[in-house]
Amino acid sequence: MHKLVKPINYNGSLVTHYELRELTLGILNNVTKKQNMYSALRELVNDSVICFRGSNNEEFIGSHVGIISGKLVYKTLEAIIFEIVKEAQDDTGIDGIYFCPRCNEKHNEIDYLNDIEVVYTDMVNDEFEVELSKPIFLKSKEAEEEVVGFKIRYPNIVDIEKAKGEQTRIYANCLIEVNKEIPSKQWMDVFSQKLFDSIPVKEPGLKEFSAELLSFGIKTVKQIGCNNCDKEFEYDINMSNFFVSSLRQA
Numbered sequence: 216m217h218k219l220v221k222p223i224n225y226n227g228s229l230v231t232h233y234e235l236r237e238l239t240l241g242i243l244n245n246v247t248k249k250q251n252m253y254s255a256l257r258e259l260v261n262d263s264v265i266c267f268r269g270s271n272n273e274e275f276i277g278s279h280v281g282i283i284s285g286k287l288v289y290k291t292l293e294a295i296i297f298e299i300v301k302e303a304q305d306d307t308g309i310d311g312i313y314f315c316p317r318c319n320e321k322h323n324e325i326d327y328l329n330d331i332e333v334v335y336t337d338m339v340n341d342e343f344e345v346e347l348s349k350p351i352f353l354k355s356k357e358a359e360e361e362v363v364g365f366k367i368r369y370p371n372i373v374d375i376e377k378a379k380g381e382q383t384r385i386y387a388n389c390l391i392e393v394n395k396e397i398p399s400k401q402w403m404d405v406f407s408q409k410l411f412d413s414i415p416v417k418e419p420g421l422k423e424f425s426a427e428l429l430s431f432g433i434k435t436v437k438q439i440g441c442n443n444c445d446k447e448f449e450y451d452i453n454m455s456n457f458f459v460s461s462l463r464q465a
């Protein structure tokens with residue numbers, strides 16, 4: 216039995232654990248049939264999880280597995296995929312080439328799966344309130360809107376799949392309130408992505424949100440010392456690429 220990196224409320228239960236079956240050629244067949252990377256990863260989880268378990272030992276099987284995996288925060292799902300891949304293959308590590316941002320020196324790094332840290336949280340909440348440091352003005356042909364704040368939830372794989380991985384579309388899919396009100400479908404269609412396209416990169420509210428998202432799950436950000444300029448720099452292990460390539464080779 217494995218622990219979820221972040222629990223989730225489902226059907227009146229607090230789901231905290233899951234069980235995995237061994238990766239088989241049949242599962243790989245189903246996964247590689249999928250065109251899109253995110254659909255493939257979803258298929259992998261749905262085929263590999265035998266059951267999700269609640270904190271009072273309730274068991275969720277069958278169609279519940281797919282529903283729960285679609286609702287899990289992506290970071291939680293990513294950690295399940297990590298576990299599946301880790302159990303299925305020898306730990307030959309993740310090969311990556313990273314360039315020092317200061318002197319551009321090339322570094323070839325191998326990160327072993329057993330050395331990668333996974334952080335667990337008991338926090339159930341998956342919503343985040345952002346008060347913008349300055350209002351954002353949005354324009355369409357018919358209307359002009361002022362946004363002073365919004366509420367957003369942590370993205371799940373369905374949000375990411377729908378947005379084809381595009382960051383501002385992912386955020387738009389997760390938007391739940393604008394100026395303390397639930398926006399209409401029409402507002403969402405016209406303005407939701409525009410809002411995130413218009414937010415400055417340095418907006419502290421959004422930075423806090425990303426920091427909270429990075430506070431649990433697989434720690435993909437690593438620090439190394441550059442042997443050319445003697446300074447430290449950070450790189451981010453590309454997990455999605457690794458998952459896809461290890462499924463192809465398995």
Ligand SMILES: [Zn+2]
Pocket residue numbers: 315316317318319320441442443444445446
């Ligand atoms: Zn350097």
